[in-house]
Amino acid sequence: MEIQNYCGTSRIAGCSFSVYPMADRFKEIILEALKTVDTSKVWIETDDVTTLVRGRIPHVFDVTSAIFIAAAKDGDHVVFNGTYSIGCPGDSTGDVYMAEDETKLNISNVKNIKLETASKFSLYPLGGGNYMDTIYSQIENMRSRGITVSKSHYSTRLDGNAFDVFDGLEHVFTETEASGSSHTVMTVTMSANSPSAKGVIK
């Protein structure tokens, strides 16, 4: 549960995220990535800490994944960090476009981009629901798409193609919400083009 927000139990999804290019050209990389992404089906606002995106689940994932893939596709070491949230009792009802259909605007631009990534994600179903079976079935689903799943302290590690991992994460988030969790939070850290060797996986 987040604090200092007020009202509402709407089904507005959102993500507070940042993209970190580890390069002197970080501003240019971010601005060039943003130019290629169609954000017209979400409410979006950037400040000096994070960018907020709000709208329907498919568009929130479409926009966040497209911005990261666009920023990382040219080989810079870029990290995505985001907190996806839906149903926070303290959330407000404004700042969102909920009337849009489900057609994703950016999927055709990014679905064929191959980008190996290493991620850690955690899921916090704060509002109950039969989520554990959902999570395990979605993890099996990820494995069937060629994503490597392993465990870490405080998170689950995913290794695979960026688009496929985001697609899997969207399924996990959607299915957890659908399974009855009234308030679902998911945190994701995704790294591309890291010069580090593949790490110690416990």
Next chain:
Amino acid sequence: MEIQNYCGTSRIAGCSFSVYPMADRFKEIILEALKTVDTSKVWIETDDVTTLVRGRIPHVFDVTSAIFIAAAKDGDHVVFNGTYSIGCPGDSTGDVYMAEDETKLNISNVKNIKLETASKFSLYPLGGGNYMDTIYSQIENMRSRGITVSKSHYSTRLDGNAFDVFDGLEHVFTETEASGSSHTVMTVTMSANSPSAKGVIK
């Protein structure tokens, strides 16, 4: 609740975190920062996505704050992102040094470094407890230290000196845990030396 971890309800605290210098020299900045930090009172392990620190609460905050402050103190735009956790029912009991006393090893090196930062944090008390009063009193406590507190979607924004903000966050985390939350998670994104204008604060 994290998935794919097993056992234990110990009082081991931990943090999965990364430091992102937005500079071509990112590796050198991180390695030079690490050299200046004494990590002997925590278990620490780095892979290509995040660094894990585990131990007693004071040392987990001491080490994570000291690494960030060391990396950012020379003026590079550096962002810290971390998930602090304690009491996860799925946590393991290993990988931790719990026998240490509470004397922080790095505080004397960092407490006098002035570093303006902008942060967003969220608190997820997953195990019950009377946490809301604790949170509000701790936020008042932060204000009394000169930290500016404002609200954002999905998080609370803090503007102030890095050391003071980390100190406030440690108090929030410690007090929430002490108030009876059996499983507490706190996410923090902290940015220093950002070239962006101070953002839109809602």
